[in-house]
Amino acid sequence: MIDLDDTDRAFLRDLARDGTLSAGELGRRHGLSQPSAWRRVRRMEEAGILAGQRVTVDRAALGFGVTVFLGIKLATKGRVSLEDFERAVAAIPEVQVVQHVLGLFDYRLRVVARDIADFERVLRRRIMTLPGVGQVEANVLLTEEPRPGPLG
Incomplete structure (x- = not known):
């Protein structure tokens, strides 16, 4: 450092x-x-402090007006490996972020959709069919305010 x-x-x-x-x-x-x-x-x-450059994509301008955070608890951790779940969720283009977390849920996902009906389709046809999915909790993003973080 x-x-x-x-x-x-x-x-x-x-x-x-x-x-x-x-x-x-x-x-x-x-x-x-x-x-x-x-x-x-x-x-x-x-020193690895600066690692690449980013482009910010305006999801709403591309027609993705809904962002939902999903908490996912795997039903059977012993029968379905974490790697199986992670590999399957990585194939869903609407899933923007996958976080393996400690707490009530095993994973948090950031999912984008065109509207609530589109999100329901993604949830039913893609998320709920992932290997080992048990409990799912959804939180719809209302507003987001980017913060500068610890350097601010």
């Missing part, structure tokens, strides 16, 4: 908002030369 100063943290905040910022732009924003800013970014990449 490398030590980060206030400028490094400011770079991380800026890059978390817009991963396409150049070293020149970061330097201008924070009073550094382009080479100095580039060295800082490069050092954080080499």
Whole structure:
């Protein structure tokens, strides 16, 4: 782990908002030369702090207006392996995130659908037919406010 100063943290905040910022732009924003800013970014990449760039896809603009978080408790952990469940759920394109968690449920899924009727189709035809699925709890996302996280 490398030590980060206030400028490094400011770079991380800026890059978390817009991963396409150049070293020149970061330097201008924070009073550094382009080479100095580039060295800082490069050092954080080499340390594994910066790992790639992301593109944010507007799901609603693509027609996916409903997001549902599902809690899934496997019915028979002994007969169906976690790997079987994970492999099967990975084949469902509407499932955006799969989290293996500790607690009441074994998995949390983030599922997108065009509308509630489309979500019901995905739930009945795809989710409920996954190997080992027992209890399922659904929470429909109403609003989402991205937060800057620990660097904010």
